Structure formats: structure tokens, C-alpha cells
Amino acid sequence: MSSTADVAAARATKARGSGRRSGITMKVVSTVLGAVGTVLAASFVIFVALSFAPGDPVAQLLGSKATDEARAATSAKLGLDDPLLVRYWDWLSAALHGDFGTSFTYRTDVIELIKPRLETTFLLVAMAAVLMLVVGIGLGTIGGVSRRWRPVVSALAGLGISIPTFVAASVLISVFAVQLGWFPTFGAGEGLADQVEHLVLPAVALSISYGAYVTQLSSAAVRDEAGKEYVMTSRGRGIPSRRILRRHVLRNAALPVMTASGLAIAGLVAGAVVVEQAFAIDGIGSLLISSISNKDYPIVIAVSLVIVVVFVVVTTIIDVAQVLLDPRQRGDR
Amino acid sequence: MSAIALDNTTTPAGARRSKDKLLVVSGAVCLLVALVAVFGTVLAPHPPDQTDVLNASLGPSADHWFGTDGLGRDIISRAMAGARVSFAGAGFIVLGSAFLGTTLAIFAAWNGGWVDRNINRVLNVMFAVPGILVAVLASAIFGAGFWAPVIALTIVYVPFYARVVRSSAVRECKMPYIEGLELAGVSSWRICTRHVLRNVSPIALAQATIAFGSALVDFAAVSFLGLGVQPPQAEWGLMVADGRSEILSGAPQQSLVAGACIVVTVVAFNVLGDRLSSRIGADR
Numbered sequence: 001m002s003s004t005a006d007v008a009a010a011r012a013t014k015a016r017g018s019g020r021r022s023g024i025t026m027k028v029v030s031t032v033l034g035a036v037g038t039v040l041a042a043s044f045v046i047f048v049a050l051s052f053a054p055g056d057p058v059a060q061l062l063g064s065k066a067t068d069e070a071r072a073a074t075s076a077k078l079g080l081d082d083p084l085l086v087r088y089w090d091w092l093s094a095a096l097h098g099d100f101g102t103s104f105t106y107r108t109d110v111i112e113l114i115k116p117r118l119e120t121t122f123l124l125v126a127m128a129a130v131l132m133l134v135v136g137i138g139l140g141t142i143g144g145v146s147r148r149w150r151p152v153v154s155a156l157a158g159l160g161i162s163i164p165t166f167v168a169a170s171v172l173i174s175v176f177a178v179q180l181g182w183f184p185t186f187g188a189g190e191g192l193a194d195q196v197e198h199l200v201l202p203a204v205a206l207s208i209s210y211g212a213y214v215t216q217l218s219s220a221a222v223r224d225e226a227g228k229e230y231v232m233t234s235r236g237r238g239i240p241s242r243r244i245l246r247r248h249v250l251r252n253a254a255l256p257v258m259t260a261s262g263l264a265i266a267g268l269v270a271g272a273v274v275v276e277q278a279f280a281i282d283g284i285g286s287l288l289i290s291s292i293s294n295k296d297y298p299i300v301i302a303v304s305l306v307i308v309v310v311f312v313v314v315t316t317i318i319d320v321a322q323v324l325l326d327p328r329q330r331g332d333r
Numbered sequence: 334m335s336a337i338a339l340d341n342t343t344t345p346a347g348a349r350r351s352k353d354k355l356l357v358v359s360g361a362v363c364l365l366v367a368l369v370a371v372f373g374t375v376l377a378p379h380p381p382d383q384t385d386v387l388n389a390s391l392g393p394s395a396d397h398w399f400g401t402d403g404l405g406r407d408i409i410s411r412a413m414a415g416a417r418v419s420f421a422g423a424g425f426i427v428l429g430s431a432f433l434g435t436t437l438a439i440f441a442a443w444n445g446g447w448v449d450r451n452i453n454r455v456l457n458v459m460f461a462v463p464g465i466l467v468a469v470l471a472s473a474i475f476g477a478g479f480w481a482p483v484i485a486l487t488i489v490y491v492p493f494y495a496r497v498v499r500s501s502a503v504r505e506c507k508m509p510y511i512e513g514l515e516l517a518g519v520s521s522w523r524i525c526t527r528h529v530l531r532n533v534s535p536i537a538l539a540q541a542t543i544a545f546g547s548a549l550v551d552f553a554a555v556s557f558l559g560l561g562v563q564p565p566q567a568e569w570g571l572m573v574a575d576g577r578s579e580i581l582s583g584a585p586q587q588s589l590v591a592g593a594c595i596v597v598t599v600v601a602f603n604v605l606g607d608r609l610s611s612r613i614g615a616d617r
Binding site: 034035037038041042046049050052053054158159161162163164165166167170171173174178179185266267269270271273274277278288289292293295297300304307308311312315 | 457458461462463464465466469470472473474476546550553554557558559560570573574576577580581583585588589592595596599600603604607
């Protein structure tokens with residue numbers, strides 16, 4: 001009697017356990033599928049929208065003096081006579097094999113143009129992200145814990161979030177590059193050390209407003225957590241506040257901070273477009289802007305897609321990490 | 334990307350009053366900048382487009398309070414004239430996206446079910462595309478100018494309202510009085526416009542105030558990139574870009590003045606929006 005009950009209970013537990021696990025898997029799978037769908041939808045919209053953009057790729061490739069036969073041949077080779085959906089399909093299947101077509105202005109493979117610039121942009125975003133996270137989370141924690149520093153931190157963050165990257169760039173160039181001469185004014189530099197030196201000011205400019213955003217959110221998260229009842233109880237029991245802070249408050253506040261940081265990193269990627277232009281850095285952002293002016297649409301589409309992919313990958317990682325780290329999000333319903 | 338109010342936990346009465354002072358001050362600054370935007374071209378001490386190459390890149394003086402730019406144009410006059418374009422850009426973006434976002438949110442909340450779910454899905458996809466990229470691509474398609482970034486950013490800002498307004502509209506639609514109105518035979522249109530909209534509009538207003546700051550920055554950023562308003566038009570983002578060459582020759586006035594205009598305006602609107610939304614939070 002009791003043994004059958006045990007077996008039934010064990011079976012029930014097992015079923016529930018696997019159900020929970022499959023719940024997590026389902027959530028992760030659907031998040032990832034949603035991300036893939038988002039990228040596909042974005043690629044379709046960008047491709048179709050840019051096919052309506054002004055400009056004549058054939059004239060751009062051949063010049064205005066080309067014969068009609070040559071024009072027709074090039075047009076057919078580029079597939080410009082095909083219906084829009086066919087062209088999108090051709091582009092997509094080529095893109096999935098890493099072929100984003102040929103640039104109209106540089107006359108080389110788009111992917112070869114993007115690769116070295118992507119490294120520069122990556123270094124810039126990485127440096128800005130480190131700055132943003134260290135300063136943002138650091139200041140945020142101070143503002144969340146210390147009552148005395150809270151107004152200072154909150155004022156700093158409120159100011160920082162309102163400084164556009166291109167304004168910060170102008171001020172930094174004026175003060176630290178022109179007046180003081182500590183850093184180079186423009187360009188990305190050669191070799192890693194030189195590159196890092198060139199990218200210090202751009203990284204600072206890029207990290208200010210998102211750093212302020214991270215500061216605000218982490219300060220709020222820490223303060224909310226520190227105001228909870230268990231903190232007061234633990235303090236009443238004589239546990240040193242430093243230990244409460246490290247063991248409980250910061251750990252529990254980490255999740256919202258992580259989410260905010262992820263979103264901010266995604267924002268840095270988009271912000272890099274402006275910063276690269278401001279500091280004349282040869283990354284994918286400035287490539288995007290110059291290609292728009294040159295009506296070089298294969299590059300425009302490819303770079304836009306790279307930015308969207310990075311954006312979506314970062315936000316998806318946050319979503320998945322949240323599901324994995326936060327028991328409340330695992331859907332035990 | 335916004336500075337959303339998060340401090341409403343433990344504020345003593347004294348601090349509350351001092352923060353209301355913040356509301357008044359930020360509101361006054363917003364109003365002042367708005368007045369400059371409307372009357373700036375009349376109030377400007379010099380004609381904003383008058384060039385004077387002999388007096389180019391001057392420092393501050395009695396005649397030119399903030400100096401002159403590379404073509405000898407008076408910087409403060411151009412900043413005052415530029416306020417109009419920057420304000421108009423941000424204003425159109427905020428009004429358009431507030432209208433679309435609020436309509437969409439109430440429509441989703443009222444219908445519920447799969448309509449709501451699908452609208453949510455589309456909004457999530459829209460959140461996944463960075464706004465500045467959309468604005469830049471719009472300039473590629475429609476040509477650089479005032480309207481391409483305005484239209485693009487209007488669409489980009491829709492989810493920003495729709496999310497917040499939707500959650501409060503859902504709460505509103507579940508209220509017993511709504512059911513009462515429905516039973517009394519009042520039409521859905523009338524309930525939505527007369528009651529739901531009226532009750533969610535304070536939240537939409539607070540969101541709009543916060544959005545104004547980021548819309549101003551994004552619009553100016555597109556001009557800075559050379560894909561928005563074109564020279565010789567005076568606009569803040571354009572002035573920052575235009576001043577870059579003068580920075581290198583040690584005359585950073587133009588970029589700094591235009592940049593300061595942007596920062597002050599954005600701070601004022603952020604603080605105002607912040608105070609408004611925490612007031613609404615306190616009322617509820």
C-alpha cells in the first residue's frame with residue numbers, strides 16, 4: 001500500500017521534474033526561434049525598402065558612357081530584372097553562405113570590406129562596454145547603498161544620460177586632444193597598442209550616456225534590494241552589513257543590472273555609428289554612412305544586417321540568461 | 334534609453350517638496366527653450382545666415398556673445414534659430430508616435446486575445462532594431478532632409494509608448510465601470526475615447542515628455558551624420574558637426590554652444606518627465 005503510494009509519488013515528482021525542464025527548453029527554443037525570425041524579418045524589410053532607394057547600380061558600375069548591350073548584360077548579371085522576391089531569395093541564400101555581393105564603389109567583395117572594419121568596431125564597443133560596466137555598476141552600487149552619495153550619483157547619472165555621444169565627442173576632442181594633446185584627434189591607429197590609444201576618447205564618448213543608464217538602473221536595483229525586510233532582519237540578528245551586502249543584496253540585485261547592461265551593450269553597437277563618424281574611425285559605422293552617401297546599397301544592406309544581428313544576439317542572450325538564472329521565469333505554471 | 338523615474342520608495346516630506354521645486358525649475362527651462370524655438374529668429378541679435386568672413390571664428394565679445402563660426406555667422410543667433418528646427422523635429426516625432434502608440438495600445442488592450450498577442454509580437458520585433466539605424470536607412474531611401482528622420486523616428490518611438498500605455502490600458506479595461514458602460518449599451522468607440530483614453534493619457538503625457546529628450550538627441554544625431562537637415566540650415570546637431578573643423582584650429586565655440594543647448598534641453602525635459610511620472614505614480 002505504502003510502496004505503491006511511494007511509486008506514484010516518485011512518478012509524479014519525476015513527471016513534474018521533466019516537465020519543468022522541458023518548460024525551460026521550450027522557453028529557450030522559442031526565444032532563439034523568435035530571434036531568428038526577427039533577423040529574417042529585418043533583413044526582408046531592409047532589402048525591400050532599399051530596393052526603392054534612388055540610384056542606378058548599373059550606371060554606377062559601368063559609368064554613364066556604357067552601351068545599351070553592356071548595360072543590359074550587367075543588369076541581367078546582377079539579377080536586377082528579376083522580381084523583387086526572387087532577388088531577395090537569391091540575396092538571402094548567398095548571404096547565408098557568407099556572400100553579400102560586390103560593392104558598387106570599391107568593386108570588391110562586401111564581406112572583405114566589412115571584416116577588418118568589424119574588428120575596429122568590436123574593439124571600440126568592447127572598450128566602451130568595459131568602461132560603462134565598471135563605472136556604471138560601481139557608481140550605481142555606491143548610490144544604492146550610501147544615503148549620502150545618492151543625490152550626487154543620481155545627479156551625475158541624470159546629467160550623463162542627457163549627453164549625446166556626438167556632443168561628448170566634440171568636447172573630448174577639444175579638451176583632451178586639441179588643448180591638452182594627450183590623445184590623437186582622429187583615426188583608428190595601427191597595431192593594437194596604437195589602436196587602443198586612438199580609441200580611448202571614442203570609447204569614453206560612447207560609454208557616457210549608456211554608463212549613466214546602467215548607473216541609474218543598478219542604483220535603483222541595489223536600493224530596492226537593500227530596503228527589503230530580510231536585510232533589516234539580518235541586521236537585527238547582528239550580521240555585519242558588509243556581509244549582508246555582498247552575500248545577499250548585490251547577488252539579488254545582479255539580475256536587473258545584468259538585463260540593463262545587456263541592453264546598454266546592444267545600444268553601444270548602434271551608438272558606434274555616430275562615434276565612428278565623429279572621430280573619423282574606419283569601422284562599420286562610418287562605412288555605413290559613407291555607403292549611404294555613395295548609394296552603395298550592397299554594403300548598406302550588409303552593414304545594417306550586421307548591426308541588427310549583433311543587437312538581436314545580445315538581447316537574446318539576456319532573455320535566455322534570465323530564463324536560466326531566474327527561477328521565477330522558468331514557467332512552473 | 335530613457336531616464337525613467339525609479340525613486341519613489343522612501344522620500345521624506347521635505348525631500349518631496351524640494352523635488353517639486355525641481356518640477357517647477359525644469360518646467361520653466363522647457364518653456365523658455367520652447368519660447369526661443371518659436372520666437373528665436375525674431376529675438377536673435379544678428380541675422381542667423383549673415384556671413385562675415387573677415388570676422389570668422391571669433392571668441393566671445395560684446396557684439397557676438399558666444400563668438401562667430403567659421404563663416405563669421407553669429408553663433409548664439411544660429412543656436413536660437415536652430416532651436417526651431419530641432420524642436421520641430423522632436424515635436425513631430427513625439428506627437429506622431431504618441432498618437433500611434435496610444436491608439437495601438439488601447440486597441441490591443443480593448444480587443445485582447447490574439448490581437449493583443451500579435452501587436453505585442455510586432456512591438457517586440459520593433460524594439461529589436463536600433464532607432465538610429467532606421468533613421469539612417471530612411472535617409473538612404475527618401476533622401477536626406479527634415480522628414481526622412483522624422484518619419485523613421487516616429488515609427489521607432491511607437492513601442493516606447495505602446496508598452497507602457499498598454500499595461501495601464503489593460504488595467505483600465507478590467508475595471509468594473511467599463512463593464513457597466515458596456516451593459517448600458519455605450520459603444521466601444523465611445524468607451525475607449527471617453528474613458529480609457531482619458532484615464533491613460535497622463536501616463537502617455539509623461540512618456541511623451543521623456544521621449545522628447547531622446548527624440549531631440551536622435552534627430553540631432555542624424556543631422557550630425559549629415560543625413561538629416563542640410564546646411565546652411567541652422568540646427569543644433571548640424572552646428573556640432575559644422576564646428577568640428579574649427580575645434581581642430583582651437584575655436585570650439587560653435588560645437589560647444591550647440592552641444593550645451595542640446596544637453597540643457599534634454600536634461601530639462603528628462604527631469605520634467607521624471608517628476609511628472611512619479612507624480613502620476615503617487616496619485617494612483
